[in-house]
Each structure stands twice: as C-alpha cells, then as structure tokens.
Amino acid sequence: MSSSIPPWRATASAPSTAGAFTTATPAYIPVQARRSLNHHNKSNPSTLNGAYQPAMSTTDTAQTRVEFSPAIRTYVQRCFAPENQIASVSTAEMQEKLREVITNAAKNDRLNAIDWERLQLPQIIIQNERNKILANPSVSSWAMSGQPASPGDASRKRKSTEHQQTEPDSPPWRKTNNRNRFEDRVTYPTTEKKSRMALDASSKSKANLEMRKKRFEGAGATYGNSATSSPQPEVDQGPVVGRCEKLEKNYFRLTSAPNPDTVRPLSVLKMTLDLLKKKWKKEGNYGYICDQFKSLRQDLTVQHIRDEFTVSVYEIHARIALEKGDLGEYNQCQTQLRVLYSQQLGGHPTEFKAYRILYFIYTRNWTAMNDALADVTAEDKKDPAVKHALNVRSALALGNYHRFFMLYLDTPNMGAYLMDMFVDRERLSALAAICRAYKPDVTIRFITEELGFESDEQTARFVIDHSSAELLEEKSGTVRLLTGKAGGLFEQAKAEAHRVVDIKGQI
Amino acid sequence: MSTLAAEFRNAYIHGSGPALATVFTPIATTNSPHRLSSFYDFTNAQYLTQDLASSLFHGKGLKVSKAEQTAWVNVFAAYWEAVGEVLKFEDGHSEASAAAIFKAWKKMAMALNKGYTDAGFPAWTLPCMYTVGKFLRTFAIKADNEAASQSSTTFGVLDDVAADVEKNAYLEDGARIINRMFTLCLTDRAPIEDSRKWGIYNITSLLFKTYFKINSVGLTKNLLRAINAQSHELPPLESFPKSHIVTFEYYIGVIHFLDENYTEAEKHLSTAWRMCHRQAIKNRELILMYLIPCHLVTTHTLPSKQLLASFPQLELFFRPLSNCIRKGDLVGFDAAMAAGEEEFVKRRIYLPLERGRDIALRNLFRKVFIAGGFEEPKEGQPPVRRSRIPVVEFAAALRIGTHATGRTRIDIDEVECLLSNLIYKGLMKGYIARERGFVVLSKNNAAFPGTGV
Secondary structure, X not given: OOOOOOHHHHHOOOOOOOOOOOOOOOOOOOOOOOOOHHHOOOOOHHHHHOOOOOHHHHOHHHHHOOOXXXXXXXXXXXXXXXXXXXXXXXXXXXXXXXXXXXXXXXXXOOOOOOOOOOOOOHHHHHHHHHHHHHOOOOOOOHHHHXXXXXXXXXXXXXXXXXXXXXXXXXXXXXXXXXOOHHHHHOOOOOHXXXXXXXXXXXXXXXXXXXXXXXXXXXXXXXXXXXXXXXXOOOOOOOOOOOOOOOOOOOOOOOOOOOOHHHOOOHHHHHHHHHHHHHHHHHHOOHHHHHHHHHHHHHHHHHOOOOOHHHHHHHHHHHHHHHHOOOHHHHHHHHHHHHHHHHOOOOOOHHHHHHHHHHHHHHHOOHHHHHHHHHHOOOOHHHOHHHHHHHHHHHHHHOOOHHHHHHHHOOOOOOHHHHHHHHHHHHHHHHHHHHHHHEOOOEEHHHHHHHOOOOOHHHHHHHHHHHOOHHHEEEEOOEEEEOHHHHHHHHHHHHHHHOOOOOOOOOO | OHHHHHHHHHHHHHOOHHHHHHHOOOXXXXXXXXXHHHHHHOOOOOOHHHHHHHHHHOOOOOOOOHHHHHHHHHHHHHHHHHHHHHXXXXXXXXXXXXXXXXXXXXXXHHHHHHHHHHOOOOHHHHHHHHHHHHHHHHXXXXXXXXXXXXXXXXXXXXXXXXXXXXXXXXXXXXXXXXXXXXXXXXXXXXXXXXOHXXXXXXXHHHHHHHHHHOOOHHXXXXXXXXXXXXXXXXXXXXXXXXXXXXXXXXXXXXXXHHOOOHHHHHHXXXXXXXXXXXXXXXXXXXXXXXXXXXXXXXXXXXXXXXXXXXXXXXXXXXXHXXXXXXXXXXXXXXXHHHHHHXXXXXXXXXXXXXXXXXXXXXXXXXXXXXXXXXXXXXXXXXXXXXXXXXXXXXXXXXXXXXXXXXXXXXXXXXXXXXXXXXXXXXXXXXXXXXXXXXXXXXXXXXXXXXXXO
C-alpha cells in the first residue's frame, strides 16, 4: 500500500474531477513503454520486420546482392531506434537519406572503409543540412520581452492571427455558426502518439497505472531502450550530467534512469532554446515546438538545473502554449512556474500570477481561485497585470459586465488569449441580464459598445448564433434587439456555456 | 506498566471503549505524570512480548480469545516503541525526531487495524481507533513541519523540475491509514448492534479534516460516494452520537460551501449549528464562520448584533461589513473587504462575502427610491411612490462617499449595468427604459422585494 501512488497526487487540486480514487487521469498521455523496435512506427511494418535485412532489400542496391556487414546492420538499426528519431525529419525522409548513404558507399566501394559506428545518422545529416539553410541569426529574443509572439501582434491587433471568418460581403446570418475557438487552438498529440494512444485506449487507466508504478519502483528498472552500451546508472543517484551535443531532441517520456548520452548539458540547452525561439518565429509549427520544449524541460529536470534559465524555458513554453490555446500544456508550465517563483529565481512572476487568475476564471475553479488570491501580495497588487486580473475577477463576481468589457479591451501582456476563452460565455451572461432589465428593446449599437464587440455585424451574428434572427428588428434606421422576447433564450445559452470546463492536464 | 495494564484490563472487563482509548493516549496526565515513562521502563525490547502477554492477560476475569490476545500484544508492542520515541523526543534526545514518532505510531495504527480485520476486535473498542487515528494525524503534521524546516528537495525520474508534492508527505501517508480505518468501519458485516458501522461518521470527519489539511478537498467526494453507496445498510444519521453528527454535518456544509453550493451548505451548517453543544464555543464559532456568509448569499440577511456579540472573532470579521451593507455604504464596504481580505481569503469566505456588495447596492438604490417621494396625489386614493426614476439620480447616489475627482466618476452606462444586475438578480423589480433615461419600478410595494417598499 505504501508504494502506491497516493490518490491526491494524481488529481491534486481538481475537486471537480469526480472519483479521484478510481479515475485518476494522469496529466500526461500515458504511453506504453517501448520494449522493442517492433513497437515503433507501425506505419512501416515492412522496414521494421526486417531490421536485419534492412530497408535496402527493395532498393537498387538489392540488385547487387551485397551481403551487409554487422557494422552496417547496427548502423541501420540505430537509424530506426526510437530515441534517435527527430520530429522534424519524417521516417520517409530518413529512409531516403539512409538509402542514399548506403548506395553511395556501395557504388564507391567504401562499404568496408566507412566507420559505421561513428557515421552520422541520416536524420542528423538531414537536420544539419536544414540548419545550415536556416542559420540566419537576425532574430532577436522575442520571448524575453514578454511581448506577444507574432509580429504586429501588439495590443488589439493580435486578433488578426485568429481564425475569424469575417468576409465583409456576406451578412452575418449567412455565415456558419461561429466555431469553437478553443477547438481550433488545441494541439493534439503528434500522429505517432495518437496512434499509440488509440492502441492503448482499451487498457488505459488501470493497466497503465500498473505499468507506471513498476517503472517508478526504481533500482531494478530495466534499462533496455538504448542501443548504446554505456553502463547502467542507478536511479536517483543525484543529477545526471548530459553529454549529448545535438540541439534538437524528441520528447520521450522516461521509462528508466536517463542516459547521459541522450541528455544535453546546460550549454547545449541554451543554444537549443535560441534555436527553438528562431524556429517558432519562423515556422510556427506548434506540434514540433511543444515536443521540443518538453524534451528541453525533461533534460533540465534530470540534471537538476533550477535557475533563471529554467524559469525562462517554462515561461516561454507557457506563452507559446497560451498563444495556441493549448491550456493543458500551459497549465503544466504554470504549475511549475508557481513553484519556481517561490524559490526566487527571477523571471516574470507577476505576469504569470495574472494569467493564473484569468485561467481560474476560465476554468471556474473557485477553490483554486481562492488559493491564487492568497498568493497575491500587497506588492503584487501594484503590478498593472495583476491589478487588471483582479479587477476582471471582481467585475465578473459582481456581474459588472460594463467594467469587465472595458478591462477586456485593455488587457496587458498575453492575458487576452486567456480572456478570449471566456468572453463569449460572459457575453451571454450579460445579454441574459440586459434582456431582463431593458424594455422594450435596445439598439445593437449599445450592445456592441457594452460587450466589447468589434462591429454591429459581429454583434448581430452573435445574437443570431445564440438565439434567433427574429429578435432583431430594424426600426427607423437602427437595428434593435427585442429584449422582451429574448430573456429565456439567452438564459438557456448562458447555462449551456457555463457548464464546467474540463481541461486535459489540469492539476 | 502496571498502571496501563490495569487500565486496559479494567476497561476490557467493563467493555468501556472510552476507558480503553485513554490507555492509548500518548500523553502524560496531571494525575499520573509518569504514566508513559513507567510503561516504557517496565520492560525492554527483548522481553517485550512476554512481559506484555503476562501483564495484560494473565490472571482471572478476562476472557479473550487467543488470536485477540496476540493482536493486542502486537498493538501494545508497537505502542511501547512509539512511546519510546515520544519520550526520546520530549527529552531532547539527539536521535529523536517527529518523523520517528510518526513512523512508530503508524506501525501501531496498522497493528490496530490488523486487530480489527484478523483478530475480531469487538466494535465497542472503536474509541481506540478514534484516538489512534487522531494522534496519527497530529504526529504526521508535526513530522511534516519538521521536514519543511529541514527542507531538502528531492528529484525523481520526472519530466518537470518542481514536483510540489513533498510538503505533506507524512500526512498523506497517515491519510492512507485513516482511509483504511474508514473502510474497516464502512464494510463491517457484523450485526448492527455490534458493528463498526457506528464509527463511520467519526472516522469520516477525521479523514475530512485530514484531506482539508493536505489541500485535497476533492477527495472528500469519494468518501461521500462510498457512504451513499452503503447508506441502506447504515443506521439513520440521527441515531449516531450527537458529537459525530455535528462534526460530520459541519464538514459536509463546508464542502458544499467551497463548491459555491450555498443552499445545500446552509442546510447542513444549520443542522450542525442547532445540534452543537452550547458550551462548545470554538465549534459554534467555526460553524458560524461559514453559516453567516451562506445566509448572506441565500437569504440576503445579516447576523444580528446579539449573535455577533458573543463571538469576538466573528464580531471583528462581520460587524464592519454588516454595518456598511445595512447603510448601503459602498465605499465603506469596499474598504472593509480590503481590510479583511487576507483573513477572509485564508478562511475561504472572501468570495461569498464579496456578494454582499449587491445587497449594499440594493439598499443604496432603495434609499434613492424612498427619497424620490410620492407622485402627485390623486383624489381619494392612497399616495403612490414615484416609480419613474431618472438613472442620473442613481448615479448621484453612487458618488456619495467617493471623492468626486474626475477619476472616480461613474459613467451612466455603468450605472445602468449595476441596475440591470439588480433587476436580473431579483433584488429590484422594474425595467430600464434606456432611450428615456428612466428606470420604471414596480408599484404596490414591490420595487424592492422583501424590504417593504
């Protein structure tokens, strides 16, 4: 009993999660520990089944019937080893390159001349080639300034990055229902993970918990996922010192003690962060960035690095996740940051305290909100972002939609990304109140101004999407909302929107 | 030893649970200041079991099965170890620690639990379980505090840097044992007269208390679910001792309170309040701490002067707020909230108290309505209050007490927003005619429901 994971660790402060004892959903995607190569990359069974008669059998080299030496076979094996995969290089690309390498070697009769053990893996070769192209150090470190990421994103213009279907030519009621913005923003796990998840779906929870427990039992854990022959380190023997020089690394949840050969030391990690910042700015590929940040965080953890750099890694990851609306990942960073800030390691504690308050408004977790309020010091209250978040909270608590939307239009830092998550919900609440209080009607203009809409068209579309077009009436040149008829409809929509928010990874 | 052994035999012969529980209280009393040390000094590790067996069960009058005897000896043996740690700690021994006490006590708790599962300890001995559980919690908290003061952070094979889990490690461990006690009580199949089911509410309250302390209020839901699933086999709540009911109802009330489920919370807290012993001042104060904010939210009523007068702490908390709400003094209300914020947040009553502002606002607007006077009197009809009130009059009321600098000016849209909220929440009856700048209030004494006008 004492070795089991206590239930409150699994759910921590999510009182809404019913049944913590039985449905302890872990805050990460449970992944089956990979025991052999065959588990990996199901999309290419042919290549994998013949790891010893590797990919070559179908290529042009096959015609020459070359008998490959063990060194080459080991090399090919290494190419396919999961820990050597790089997210940005697809398996197909890698295979193509591998083929090229071996074919060239065979053509030039250098098959036995090459030191296969030292030869760079094809995925590394590809990456190096790309990096050469990309190496263009004209980018400043955007993330340190606390500004939104994309260019021209400052203040209200950030809206432009979102999926807003405002084709000006068609009337609002013609347009499709407004899509769930949140849905748009969630990053789903990479396809590889997804397929694994699907495979695991049936056995999830219990079996996985069991597996996990075993993994954490420590010293006896098998150390079988590496092709290298470094001595097996003991678990919990102090920090690992990494010696991996690669900048990029795929995230893989550790199943045993970390291998120093795949862990990057601090100096490399610092370069990694710079590279990631550049890549994010340039490519904006969130799936890739998120994965890279997770492995970065992991390398920091296993080496017990806990300093200003750690804080900035978490902050940047949190901001990126926020921008993409990946609240699960954001919340993980936020939880970590709270602990890091408590150790006075620098960073931007007030900025994130403000986000935290806004986040709990969104999730409507009042127990956690109370904790967040308890964390705010008198000094913090002088900070504009914290002050703003506190005002938002109290405006909502008192139903003061007027002040709420004034605050919404003037949100510091990246708080607006969080507020976007719940403005529509609050608009419905406000409309429910307005329709009850104003008789017989109000102008659309009034609603647009009170509820922070950008145009009367947007307001009209919102009203139609959530109630019905019959509530709008044109009278002496102005469009009016017939409040007398509308109350019940918005009441219903409001209740719908205020259902409890459940977010993956919330702890 | 002779004292403790005699107490045990005595309690056992009389079948007195409370007397048995005092045997296992690891505190020296004023009557016998050396009860622990004499127990510890009476034997040594080598002869422990033999000595215990003979002094506990040899002699006439005590008929206990062999299995039960062995189980009690085991409990006493673990108790002896724990007492040793307690004494070491009290003497300031260099190897003594709160953690060691906790570990020893935990062993004892486990031995006791084993006695219930394997050796059939009778249900009348349950008070032992309460006492052992209670001290398990106390010792765990002390051990956690000790660990916090020595603070060393450990890393495991984790993905993230800071796992904020070490803080309550001992108490979490203890909670697991208490949870076992919970199961032992709930699932006892013995006939109800001699069932451990009678301990369920007491142990549940202990576990609630523990979960609150480790910030895992969510886990209390699991206990309630388990109890509900068994409810058809449990005796009705009223037949339990009052002390069990009061504590249980109090926690249920607080759990609902934290979920913002104030109606339910009020029901349970009121029960606890009614049944609470008059002299249990501390408990009554605790209940009121949550019952008063509940009442404010659900019924919009304030605590009376007499009620507050008997609880100085509550008086301090709620008097200034109540006065401001009554007078409709918004500026004063905000100041009182700000002044009490830290304490309110700590006790988790800030959010509901904040809602009192609506009542203060209602009272202020009500004054505007009354000050508005009456319509032109009509022949032979009773006077009718003026029911069309310009929004600017409400705006003027809002400026009372504020420094009328440009910054604190309130714009008309915001005043309308406040009005529309009161109407929406049913605190005011009427409607806003925006174009004409009027609020039209209900006639026939219904403009401010429940306040007489």
